[in-house]
Structures are given as structure tokens and as C-alpha cells.
Amino acid sequence: MTNCLTPFFHPQGIAIVGASSHPEKLGYGVARNLFKSGYGGAVHLVNPKGGKIFEREMFKNIADIPDPVDLAVLVIPPKYAPATMRACGERGIKATILVSGGFRETGEEGAKLENETVEVAREYGIRMIGPNCIGLIDTHLPLDTTFLPLDMPMAGQIAFISHSGAICDALIDWSKGQGFGFSRIISIGNQADVNETDLLPLVAEDEHTKVITLYLENVNDGERFIQNARKIVAEKPIIVLKTGRSQSGQRAAASHTGALAGADTAYTAAFEKAGIFRANTTEEIFDWARALAWSPLPQGRRVGVLSNAGGLCVVTADSLDYEGLELADFAPETTRALNDFLVPAASTQNPIDMLAGATAKDYAKALRLLLADPNTDSVLVLVPPPPMYPAEEVSDEIIPIIQQAKKPVLVVLVGSEHIKEASHRLQKAKIPEYRFPERATSALARLTERAGFLSTMLQPPPRAKGGEIETGVPTSTSPDLTNIRAALADSRSGDWLNPELAERLMNLYAIPTSPIKFAPSAEGASKIAEELGFPIAIKIASPDISHKSDVDGILLNLASVDEVVEGYEMLMKGVQAKRPRAKLEGVLLQKMIPVGQEVIVGAVRDPQFGALMMFGSGGVEVEGLKDVAFAIAPLSAKEAEKMIEKTWAGKKLGGYRNLPAVDKTALIDALCKLSQLAHDLPEIAEIEINPLTILGKGVVAVDVRVKMS
């Protein structure tokens, strides 16, 4: 399908259907902008009434349009959309932008019309952007199919794909004041056909685009989105502002994993998996995008800070700390060389405060030294309005140095009138500059993060690499997998899987368990206890009780047959008193696990992104303490490790106070395997191991609960 999208970005000829001679109509705006843009291909205007605009005759019918034409911009009343689409199909046009509103966004009737239009498009193999969109801009081709009364943005290296047309409108104007440009802007409106996932590869292959930014209200095609994005971020960074967080409340869930995973959690995890930066604000997107488009990547976290003002240095040091960056520890020769030419009262330790008397030449000299220092990975230059000379003297001195540097240099100009000219000159030289240290530091942190991501995180998931996890997981065609899926098919949607089947699942994916046996009587229990060995634990077995400890339904460390018999009676009596209506079927027996560290691991199915994995501190208070981390399955060992390290549960694996050090490798292995299981079996809605006990060597899944989709 991808090839059919080519005409959107390389049209041989464009038809504007619904072109209008009334300046207040959108059909006029589209024609005006397309001519004004300087688009070099053929332009055909269509209006059923004929007539003339911009000294061009309008065709009355789509059928009359001469070659070449491969893209149509439709500005038409919604009710004519299906017929117009059909006319485009008959004429052989394969790409359309349906600008008009009045479809799905207005209610049921509009949605019906939208569906009809898409059906016609599919029939003819037409790809459609929209409806209810602004269209697209390519500043380099050039091409502008929008109707906005704004000049095109400056030509630049940042592409922007947006679910909102108004945000495109606002950003086109805002970017001009900020001094950066766009390569392409695409407003995709209702995404009735073409969506962000379709467009990503096409935007990525544009030679002018260095960074791809997106404004998204949702993602409909989650797994493919991650796949496309992962491929692209190896070459070009992607930044997303995903909104609608507030609408995405908690989902109904039976497990801790489900309860803790809000719908937005999956988006964050998905973007992380794909290596996409998730911005929190609109300004952040472009603070980051400029740096990513214009600067080389740093080799590490060590930042040199150069300034003539102590206060700005302190603010910067704080921001670096907040962003996980470090003040570089200069080589002695750097400090020596700085001391040679700076005034004695200057601070030549990082951050460097050259004091207010520092000249533009001092900035240049010091910047060269910092860039040459082997202990420095990047540099921030801070310039408040200099008291003795214009700020542009500084920018003129440092621009050529920054342009030749292999390390990123970001500039902070604090002020307004007195730094305006310096700011313009830096922008023109494609050097990222910011008003305040906090914003520059945030951008520098993304450069650093991206360098780290490229070097470590782009690893294939476990199965693809085979040997990465300790022992194998079944291949997707394994008969064992086929058999267990057949067994799972007997469980009804919403059911809890019986413990035996849950155990078979664990065995198939080589996740060690402690066998759990069911006994319907005290006699049966004591027999099984002798088989499994002592000390042993017994737990109440009841389909009506999901949290056994809530009803004191667990007895631990029973050391003999006598204690098992006595315990059985105690449990049945005690629980029955607390939950008179619960059906008590007997008890489950399990050999006691040696002392280790207990954690929770789980997965819950996300409608957009597939299995969402959770890891963290378990126990009954898991939902309150929220010491958990999430990631999208299947996990590579690196991804599992990163997830583990985000939590306190993960940080203490090396031992803490009276907790013994435990086998982190085995935990990573189990987490990867469980992720593969959850990925392979979409018929499972939620799966949770709580606790998974991590021992000195190996792990044991002590309690496994599986709920069917």
C-alpha cells in the first residue's frame, strides 16, 4: 500500500476540486496557497459551475482534467464526497486529500458518509488523507495544499504530522517567531484511511527531514506503529506529543497489573520501546527537535558550561542534575589554559564564570578549550545581555567554532531586545539557542539519551535472537504451543485459568514453578504433603476468593502431616466464618520456597499495543506503593533489565539490609519468557505471578493467575 502514498509528496499534477472564486471560501484559499507556494507541477481547478480564478479556467468535471494529475484536493460539501471520490477513481487519480469537515466528528450521519467515501476509495485503490484536515505542506518541493491565510513556514528539517489542524495553524505562525522551519507538515484529520503509521516511512525517507514530530490524540494501529517507528529511529529521531491522557482512565481489571496500568501507561511504554521521545508540552517538542535536527550527538553525559554570570551557572548546574547530566571534570591543561587569559577572580572550574567583563573573544577562546578537552562531551554557552558590547559579537565569534565542532554546543541567550540579533544569527546558522538554561538542558539531555539509545537499545526481542535468554521458549509453530492453545480454547472469556493449566503454561515457557496440588479433604492434603515434602504451605481453594490473604486463607511452614490435618480444618472453618457465601472446594498445597526476594511480574493485554508487561514490588500493597514499571512485550534482555532498574524492587536485588542478594539474570530471563508467552497468546487477557520469588540461584513462580480474554 505504501507506494500509493507517493503522489502525496511527489505529485505530477494536482486537481483542486471545489476551487472557488470567493475569497472567503476554503476552495479559494487552497488555490491561492498552491499557486503562492511555487509548486512546479500542473495545477487543475475544478468547479461544477466553471468560471475563472487566478486567470485560470476551471473545469466543470473531474473527467475533463488533462494529464498529468495524480493528486486531488477535495473541498466539497460532505454529501458529494462519495460521488466525487468515484469520479476521481474513474479519472485514474490515486491520491486524495479530503479537506472538508462534516463527517465522523459531527455524529452518526457524518460517520456513515465517511465510511461510504472510504469504501469508494478502496474500490478504486485510492488513498485518502482526511477528512476534516488542513492538508499538507512541503517547504522544499515546494507544495502547500492548505487554505490557511498564513505564508508557508520557513523551509527546515523538522517534519510534523498532526491529528489537529488548528495546532498546525498555530505552529506555522509560532515557528516563524522562534526562528525554525519545517520540512513537511501533514494534517491528517479523521484518518479515515491514511494514518500516522502509514505516513511515518514516507516522511522518514525525505532527505530534507532530520527529525519527525507528531501530535497524536491516539494510535489505532499500535503494533505496526512501533515496528515502523523502531526502524526509523535508528536513522532519524521521532518526538511525540500524545494527548488525551486525561480521558484515558483506569481500565476494569482483575489483576494488580491491570489495575495499575492506565491506558496511557501503554502509550508511554510503546514510545519507549520504539525509541520515541515523548514530550510533555508543545514547546518541549520543538526545543528538542531543533537540537536533534541541528546538533551532533554527544559521546557521554559530561557537560562543559561557559558563562559570564554566576547565577545562570547555578541554575544550569541544577538543571543538569535534574536531567541526569554531569558537570564535566576538566583536564588540568584546560583549567591552566583558562587561567592564563581569564581575570583572576573568574571561576575556571566547571561551570566557568568568566565574570561580566568577559569579551566575545574570551567566549571563543574558552569554547575552543572546552571542545578540545577530552573530558567534555558537550558544551552549554550562557549569554545574558553583556554589559559592555552587543550580544551578537559573542554569537559571531562562536558560530564558526560551533559549526565545525564534533560535539554539540547549545546556546542560552537570556533576554529579549538585547539578544534578538544574536538569536537570529544563531538560528540562521542552525545552532540551537534557548531563552533559559532549563530548556537548553532538557534538549541536551535528549541528545544524550538518543546517543545512548542508538548504542544499546536497538536489540531484537528474545525469540529473534534465540540464545539471548537462558533456555528457549517454544517456536510459534511448536506442537506444544498448538496443544496448549487448544486447551486454552476451552476456557471461557473472563474465566480464571485452572492452576494446572497455568502451570503447564509456565512449563512450556520454561518459567520454574513450585508445583501446586489440590486436595478436597484433610486426608488428601496430608497424602500430597508427604509427596511434596515439608515444610509446606496450604491455601484455601475457592472460585469465589481471589485474594487469599485477605481472608487469612493461607497457612505457611507446616512441618508435619499432623499440622497439615489440623491446618486444613482451621482454614476451612476460619474462611467459612469470614466469607459464609464462598464455595470452599478444599486446599492447594505447595512446598515452602527458600528465602529470597519476592516481586510481582505480570502482563495485561492493551487494545493498541498488545501485551503490556509489569514488574515491581509485590505483596498486597502493590497498588498503593506503585513501585512498578511497564514495558511492551516481547522484551529483549536489555529492555527487561531497564524495566527492573526503574523500581526499588529492582534496585535491591543485589541485597539490602537483611534481604539476601538474588539472581538478577534469572529474573531477566523469566521476565523475557513471560513477555514472549503474553505476546504469543493473545487469548490471555491478564497474567500475573505474585509473588515470583527470586532465589540465590534461579526463580520460582509461586502463585500464577491467568485470566482469559
Next chain:
Amino acid sequence: MTNCLTPFFHPQGIAIVGASSHPEKLGYGVARNLFKSGYGGAVHLVNPKGGKIFEREMFKNIADIPDPVDLAVLVIPPKYAPATMRACGERGIKATILVSGGFRETGEEGAKLENETVEVAREYGIRMIGPNCIGLIDTHLPLDTTFLPLDMPMAGQIAFISHSGAICDALIDWSKGQGFGFSRIISIGNQADVNETDLLPLVAEDEHTKVITLYLENVNDGERFIQNARKIVAEKPIIVLKTGRSQSGQRAAASHTGALAGADTAYTAAFEKAGIFRANTTEEIFDWARALAWSPLPQGRRVGVLSNAGGLCVVTADSLDYEGLELADFAPETTRALNDFLVPAASTQNPIDMLAGATAKDYAKALRLLLADPNTDSVLVLVPPPPMYPAEEVSDEIIPIIQQAKKPVLVVLVGSEHIKEASHRLQKAKIPEYRFPERATSALARLTERAGFLSTMLQPPPRAKGGEIETGVPTSTSPDLTNIRAALADSRSGDWLNPELAERLMNLYAIPTSPIKFAPSAEGASKIAEELGFPIAIKIASPDISHKSDVDGILLNLASVDEVVEGYEMLMKGVQAKRPRAKLEGVLLQKMIPVGQEVIVGAVRDPQFGALMMFGSGGVEVEGLKDVAFAIAPLSAKEAEKMIEKTWAGKKLGGYRNLPAVDKTALIDALCKLSQLAHDLPEIAEIEINPLTILGKGVVAVDVRVKMS
């Protein structure tokens, strides 16, 4: 002392000592700015060489200055500072601004010179701002004692006190581009004499100042700072950017409380206690300050959102959610009235999307309806560049409505060139306007927070009010308090207090404990166990072991004398094996506490702000889980409650899963009392109750540890 500061803000005559005719000298800049500022009082110029600048004769000696003169700005080489200060004293000048650098900030010699200068100032009763500062600006008086080659900022309602001169320089220029002004700016440099705490009341009493903002690198006079600020915030909001977070590492600490409280924690707690807003970035300070200076306060959290663009509405809804604000639920008549004049496709549910065709009149009409709606506490108006008319049409329509409204209205104009004029007009009308919804929402949240603070948080601490906590704490002159302080005086600094004395402390402040008795032998232990009653717990007693559970040094639920004897031997043997070098003195016995919820409460002495209280989830993993909150002692019941509610430990007090509901009131009471204790007894460095068990009725301090300062 405060009165002596008056000449800084209402000088009758100003002497510039070190005035210079060389335009590149600071002494020239100060004279130039003072004349240019339009200051109406007498100006006297002093230079030992005499001469003329700005057609004014310069005096050779300070002694020659005629009346009136009460403020001197000193721009002099550091070595002359003490003598110049003396000359000012002899001439009867009571206020000086020492602009020059070269003092404490340059090293030991400079510090000596600074001390000498301050000594002379004290001798003559002179107050001094600086050294190493930019001086001060009052835009209303007017007055400008700085040397910056910038015009004064616009006259405004925001005062700014700064530890950094460069940040003043940068903000003066930046604020002009942002369209807001300052009332006063004071750069206080090294604060050798006058500091931010001294200045707060003077700035607060300025009729032009509506909001006080500060850039601080530290606070030297913490308790007085809180006191001054608390008084002021009842009338005028204060916003602080406190930097130096990255330098303030962990303190050496023996308790969990101490380990968890970084030096910056105390600042956050102190600002919260004083009702001060703590900004995270420089831009945030002024985003908030403009709203606080210009807008009325809202009555609640319900926000109406008015826009012509869906995408901006979604971004705004997210931001509101993030900031803890709510989308207002409009009254039916509002929706009806909106439906009457908006196009059918418009969304008349909150947030309102009037669609791109909405006119300026539509904005005005809808805004009036939203303001009249009883379910709306505030309104955000969002305006991207309108497609059909200039944005200033909207601003012109809404300005008079906003100016008359009793509810706050913040405006978001997204763009640059196309919204510039609208932005200017709003700024001129003193209506807060922002480029992006996230920033407007953040400012609106501070307005809402301030309204809440004014209505609930300005309560006196427990002792002042007496009856607020359940039972009294000793008065500061109580003989019991005097006695216990005498006993405490016997403990050496760094010592752990013996358990009996710790228990006396608890008794004096009426915090319930479970008596702990020491027994040096198994025989002694069984005797005490019979006295205290069963079931009983025994713990190892050793000066070398502070975390008993780390060495399995605790046995619980012993039910009989036999079990106590057996347990004693077990404990001694087991712990000795684990810590062969520890001196084991015997055991401590304590009756078992009924089931409740266990929390940690503690206090640690902060060098700036006195006792810093902690509350949260206890247990051995408290430092890993970090489910704790901090506040400055002494606590009011409201403050204690707020602190409790910040943590999961506090949220589950009402009961959670198998945890029983417990007595929150008793916890608040205990926390207040402990805070009074920590406040009253500065000889205590750290005090920690871990656990404090909260029962169905009442609390028990199970384990109390006290370390001396």
C-alpha cells in the same frame, strides 16, 4: 533594624561614591542610570579627583556632601571599602549599596575585607546591600542605582529580589519582550549585611507590589524567613526559584528520617509551610506572577474552556488534569444558550470548540455565558491565529469582559506574528496571556492553590492554639521540660539516648508508648515478662547494633515464661554468631502491641529551618520505597494531615484489604506533639519512632530512638 532600611526605598538624597566620567566604568553607568531614571531627590557625585559629569561638579570627599543625603551607592576598589564606609558613617549616611565585587566571592582575602567593611557599618549603624551586586530599581518612585546599559524595566506590580545580579540583568531585558513590568528589583549580591529576609517586609509594604518573586541560592536565616513570609503571604503571594539543589547532597544521618531528608527537602518544606510557591524554572516564576498580580482568585477548581480549535482543547484538558483542576460541568442553561448561537457542529460541552468559523463576537458572547455559569470558577480562552480575521478582534471584544469579571480569565494565544497585536493589547490591559495551554494552566493552578491556602492553611501551630491537639504539650516554662533538659544535658553529642530517657520524653509530650524494660539475664527477662504480661516481644540490647532486625535480633509473640527463657538464649547465641564483636548487654522486653497499621514518624534538625518532620511507610525498606513526606515543625493539625495525605501510608489509614481502619486523629495528634517536642528541644539531632503503631483507637510508639545534637 527594619526602619533603617527605609532610605533604600525612599531616599531623600543619594550620593554616588566613585562616580566616573569614563563611559566604560561602572561609576559612570550608575550616574547615567540614576539621572535617566527620573529620580526626584538630590543626587550627589563623589570622586577623589573631582571633575564634572553630566554637567555636575563632583565632590572630592564624602564629608563635603550637603543635605539631604541618606543613601550612598559605592563603586570603589575593594581595598577602600572599610574607609569609605567609615566616611559615610561620619557623614551620617545610614544606607549604602556596595556595588563593587572583589570580596567574599574571590576568596579568603576578599572575605576578610568584606568582614571589615561590615564591622565598620555596624559600628555606625549603617545598613548595607551587597557587595558584589547590581543595586536596586524602583520603577514607580522612580529610582535606578544600577550600572546596566539597559533602560529600566516597564513599571509593574511584580517585585524581584535576587542573589544573582546577572539574572536581574537578563530579566530586565526579557520582561520587555514578555510585556510585563516590575515594581522593584533588588540585587543583594553577597548579602554581607542585608539579606532577603530583611527585605521581604519592606517590599511587601510597597503599594505598587502585588506579587513578590525571589531568586535564592540559599536562605541563611530560615526560621525568621518563614515567619516573615507567612505574615506576608496572607496579603501578597511570594514565588521563589531556589537553586543549588544539585549541590545539596545527602547529609550524614543515623536515622531513616535523616537519610531521606536531603538538604533541599527542608527548603521545599519551609516554602510550603510559609505558603510560598516554589517555581521549577525561571519562566514559571513569571508565568505565575503575572496571573497572581493581575487576576482575581477563583472560588474552586472548575474551569470553563473556550476555543475555536479541538486540538488545543485536548491539550488543555490534559494540562488541567495534570494540575489537579477540573473541567466545569456547565449548567443546562449555559449549554442551551451556547447551542442557540453556535453552529450545530460546534461542541458546546466543556471544553467548548466553536470551530474555526467562530467570530470575535462569538468569543465574547460565549465568555459572558461561561462567566455567568454558577458551576464555573475560572475560564481559559484559547485563540490560535483565526483563519478569517485578525486575532486582535477577539482580544478587543473580550478585554472589557475580563476586566469586569470577578472570576479569573487567562488567555492562550498560540502563534507569533498573527497574534502579536492581540498579545500586546491583553498585556496592556493587565490580562495574563500565554503562548501555550500548558503554561496558562500551570498559572491557573497556582491561583487556585493560593485561594485554597488562604482559606485553610494559615493556622497557628499547636501550642499557640492550645486546645487544637487532644492533650497538652508542656509549656515552654514547665518544670518538667526544664528537668528533662537537664537530664538530656548529660548525654554527649552524637550519643543515642537511653531508652528510659526516650520514654520520659514521650511521656512528657503525651505520646503513648509501650513500656520497654531491660533485662541482663534470662531470669530477669522472665520476671519482667510476668509483670508486663503476655504475649511479649524480646529484642537484643546492644550499643553496637542499631537495626535489630538486620541481625535477627527480635523475637515476637512469646507466650510463656518458658518461651522467654528459651528465646533469650537463642537471641544471645544467634546475634553473637552474626556480630561477634558486638557487645550484647541483654534483652529489652515489650508487651506485644495489638494489630494496627505501622508507620514511621521522625524529625531531623535542619541547620536553616529547625526541626524537619517526616511521616510515611516504615519498616526496613523505608529508604528504598521513599513513601514519606516532610514538613517543618511545629505542625498544626492541618499541616500534619496534609503531610499524612501525601503518602500511601496515609491514604490507607481508612483500611485497605486485610489492614484494619485505624485512628487517624490520634496519629495527627501524635505527629503534632512530636513536632512540638522536636521544636522545643534543639539539643536533639534526630528522633524517630519506627514503628508508630496506629490502633483502632489511639497510637503506640513501639520503638523510639533519639540522637543528641
